[in-house]
Amino acid sequence: MELLVTVCAWLGLGVLLLGVTGRLLWAWRAARIEGSVLPVMSARYGLRSLVHWLLPLSTRNQRLHPVVTLVSYLFHLCLLLAPLLVAGHVELWRQRWGFGWPTLPDPVIDVMTLVVMVAVLFFLLRRLAAPEVRNVTGWKEYLLLMVVVAPFVTGIIAHLHLLDYRLVMVLHIVSGTLWLVLIPFSWLSHMFWFFFTRSYMGSEFGAVRNARDW
Amino acid sequence: MADIEDARVEDAGIDQAVDKLEPARIEAVIRRVLGAGCGARLKVYLQTCVHCGLCADACHTYLSRDRDPDFAPVAKVKETIWEMVKRQGRVSPEFIKKCARIAYTECGACRRCSMYCPFGIDIAYLIMLVRRICALLGVVPVYLQDTVNSHAATSNQMWVQPDDWIDTLIWQEEDAADELEGVRIPLDREGADIMYSVIAPEPKILAQLIANMAVIMKVAGVDWTMPSLDGWDNSNMAMYSGDFEVMGRVERLHWERALQLKVKRVVMGECGHAYRGAVYDGPKWLGWSKPPIPMVHAVEFYYELLREGRIKIARKIKEPVTVQDPCNIVRGRGLHHKLRYIINELCEDFRDVSPRFEHNYCCAAGGGVINCGPPWKLSRLKSNRVKAEQLAATDAHLVVTPCHNCHSGIEDIIGYYGLGMHVTFINELLVKCMDRGDGSGEVER
Ligand code: HEM
Ligand code: HEM
Ligand code: SF4
Ligand code: SF4
Numbered sequence: 067m068e069l070l071v072t073v074c075a076w077l078g079l080g081v082l083l084l085g086v087t088g089r090l091l092w093a094w095r096a097a098r099i100e101g102s103v104l105p106v107m108s109a110r111y112g113l114r115s116l117v118h119w120l121l122p123l124s125t126r127n128q129r130l131h132p133v134v135t136l137v138s139y140l141f142h143l144c145l146l147l148a149p150l151l152v153a154g155h156v157e158l159w160r161q162r163w164g165f166g167w168p169t170l171p172d173p174v175i176d177v178m179t180l181v182v183m184v185a186v187l188f189f190l191l192r193r194l195a196a197p198e199v200r201n202v203t204g205w206k207e208y209l210l211l212m213v214v215v216a217p218f219v220t221g222i223i224a225h226l227h228l229l230d231y232r233l234v235m236v237l238h239i240v241s242g243t244l245w246l247v248l249i250p251f252s253w254l255s256h257m258f259w260f261f262f263t264r265s266y267m268g269s270e271f272g273a274v275r276n277a278r279d280w
Numbered sequence: 281m282a283d284i285e286d287a288r289v290e291d292a293g294i295d296q297a298v299d300k301l302e303p304a305r306i307e308a309v310i311r312r313v314l315g316a317g318c319g320a321r322l323k324v325y326l327q328t329c330v331h332c333g334l335c336a337d338a339c340h341t342y343l344s345r346d347r348d349p350d351f352a353p354v355a356k357v358k359e360t361i362w363e364m365v366k367r368q369g370r371v372s373p374e375f376i377k378k379c380a381r382i383a384y385t386e387c388g389a390c391r392r393c394s395m396y397c398p399f400g401i402d403i404a405y406l407i408m409l410v411r412r413i414c415a416l417l418g419v420v421p422v423y424l425q426d427t428v429n430s431h432a433a434t435s436n437q438m439w440v441q442p443d444d445w446i447d448t449l450i451w452q453e454e455d456a457a458d459e460l461e462g463v464r465i466p467l468d469r470e471g472a473d474i475m476y477s478v479i480a481p482e483p484k485i486l487a488q489l490i491a492n493m494a495v496i497m498k499v500a501g502v503d504w505t506m507p508s509l510d511g512w513d514n515s516n517m518a519m520y521s522g523d524f525e526v527m528g529r530v531e532r533l534h535w536e537r538a539l540q541l542k543v544k545r546v547v548m549g550e551c552g553h554a555y556r557g558a559v560y561d562g563p564k565w566l567g568w569s570k571p572p573i574p575m576v577h578a579v580e581f582y583y584e585l586l587r588e589g590r591i592k593i594a595r596k597i598k599e600p601v602t603v604q605d606p607c608n609i610v611r612g613r614g615l616h617h618k619l620r621y622i623i624n625e626l627c628e629d630f631r632d633v634s635p636r637f638e639h640n641y642c643c644a645a646g647g648g649v650i651n652c653g654p655p656w657k658l659s660r661l662k663s664n665r666v667k668a669e670q671l672a673a674t675d676a677h678l679v680v681t682p683c684h685n686c687h688s689g690i691e692d693i694i695g696y697y698g699l700g701m702h703v704t705f706i707n708e709l710l711v712k713c714m715d716r717g718d719g720s721g722e723v724e725r
Pocket of ligand 1: 071074075078148149152153155158172175176177179217218221222224225226238239241242245246
């Protein structure tokens with residue numbers, strides 16, 4: 067178990083970090099070759115766009131889809147914070163490196179985990195029910211949704227000791243590693259591309275075309 | 281489902297070219313276009329898209345066709361460039377035929393969807409890559425290709441011959457002088473403050489617009505000129521067919537003409553495409569960071585004249601009026617407030633549209649769609665029911681459309697959906713409303 071934790075944590079975080087760095091370096095080079103991208107980038111208008119698209123209901127399309135927007139915000143908030151602030155993770159980190167950081171109480175984490183699970187269920191149903199989404203959904207999309215939710219499902223089962231703890235923990239660690247590893251290599255990479263694609267479009271609208279993009 | 285009627289449309293420019301395609305050539309062209317030069321944006325966009333369908337509500341074609349999922353922006357990309365990338369260019373001639381239909385007739389590159397996608401993915405850019413591939417394969421709707429051929433041969437869009445051009449200007453000068461004494465259309469006057477650019481439909485079918493402008497220039501006391509030689513038209517349909525070589529040639533000639541005349545500014549007539557080509561796409565292709573001489577669109581120009589009091593309004597239009605925000609000067613230049621300032625100066629009863637400004641619905645004619653000609657007209661009209669509903673909701677009689685494509689597109693929509701409205705350029709309203717300083721002017725409407 068000890069070994070599995072070490073190997074998986076290194077593997078997951080290592081691939082995530084190296085993968086993201088590699089992708090960004092590649093994009094930097096490719097953007098320089100493309101030539102027309104970098105001159106357009108503007109800090110002011112890029113940030114203006116990011117702020118609008120990161121605040122809920124501040125863009126017209128978010129207002130046209132209030133439910134999707136709110137679910138998505140809660141989902142992302144819990145998804146990003148829960149793994150960072152759960153006592154189990156911080157404890158493992160402290161054992162290894164000798165320092166840690168404050169955590170949220172377990173019941174709060176449980177609620178956040180449930181939020182993520184419900185949100186994924188919502189995304190799943192939306193993919194099945196809305197024709198414009200189903201039309202662009204393939205096995206990859208379903209698979210990624212499963213990968214995204216798996217550490218949360220196994221995490222909460224482990225925490226509540228619903229099934230054999232050791233088995234569930236192994237599943238948790240394996241699925242968590244997969245989660246981390248797939249971020250740079252699937253559309254989960256929207257996590258970091260978001261900041262670049264959005265600020266590029268914001269720059270082009272704002273700095274070049276004198277218009278707003280939200 | 282794609283519309284059966286659209287899939288059945290016969291277009292020699294597409295059908296005959298597709299019959300001659302060989303898979304090896306398709307593969308080579310796709311690899312070339314999707315290779316080096318567009319690595320960053322293309323690949324990042326493809327990786328980023330989470331297939332969430334949130335861009336669907338942006339597209340007038342999707343909204344107009346009862347939310348048919350095949351008309352969602354992301355679906356247009358899925359059906360074309362995703363496949364090309366996934367199959368590394370190994371696609372069939374039939375596939376290219378479908379790509380041409382989608383890229384040329386079902387997307388007007390209006391870029392509304394990049395304001396609806398949370399990531400700002402530029403679907404129009406991806407669709408333009410598809411058009412580029414189709415153009416290099418020679419698969420282009422026949423009417424659109426004809427305008428490109430005209431650009432290549434005459435440098436204008438409608439086969440206007442050099443003597444016709446000069447004749448038309450002289451004839452319009454005479455007409456204008458009948459309306460207001462002393463009006464001139466100064467040709468090739470070096471060092472003038474302004475060169476006025478028009479697009480080929482003006483001399484060809486709407487020559488009156490040139491006379492109107494001459495009257496406006498006279499009243500405002502502007503030092504202006506028009507070129508007598510090629511380079512006067514930069515409407516540039518090659519920009520939309522994907523023939524960027526010809527596009528670049530047209531833009532270069534246009535700017536060279538302006539440089540030769542040593543003018544201080546170029547005023548672009550009421551056309552969105554031409555403005556886009558001259559200010560953005562042309563310079564970008566030619567490797568210039570910006571146009572060599574500042575260009576202002578007619579809307580900016582009229583705004584200046586009215587703001588500075590160089591033109592005074594003697595009487596206002598009484599009929600209810602609404603507006604079509606042209607994509608290329610609104611999303612493309614942010615001129616919507618100036619446009620409304622002008623309309624409010626000229627009209628008593630302005631009824632704004634909703635959604636408006638950057639969120640306007642495209643006219644469905646722009647981006648080369650109307651230039652695909654009669655075979656695709658029904659498809660185009662079906663693709664813009666939302667525009668008809670939007671206009672009808674204003675109960676206006678007159679639609680101000682400061683763009684040639686919007687003008688024709690909206691006119692068609694008004695006819696097809698029986699809206700009983702009329703379209704007008706600002707230019708036509710200005711000559712009716714302005715104080716000519718000689719006590720004349722037309723009777724009130
Ligand atoms: C190598 C990797 C990982 C290890 C060793 C690990 C280990 C743990 C441990 C020991 C717990 C505490 C269980 C308990 O309270 O009994 C836990 C909970 C949790 N883990 Fe992980 N984890 C890993 C990766 C991940 C990843 C990548 C995610 C996120 C996406 C994740 C999400 C969670 C969540 C949300 C909980 C809390 C569930 C709840 O209490 O409701 N874990 N994990
Ligand atoms: C700071 C980081 C992130 C940002 C800014 C971000 C942003 C977005 C945005 C804008 C969407 C668009 C659709 C919507 O609003 O529902 C989205 C969807 C999604 N995100 Fe993220 N995201 C981030 C991180 C992540 C991470 C780390 C994951 C999981 C590993 C993730 C999983 C998802 C999923 C599954 C969807 C799609 C839901 C669906 O429609 O099926 N996101 N994200
Ligand atoms: S027509 Fe406009 S909104 Fe529709 S896909 Fe093309 S660029 Fe996007
Ligand atoms: S809104 Fe953007 S991310 Fe979502 S499907 Fe459309 S293009 Fe893809």
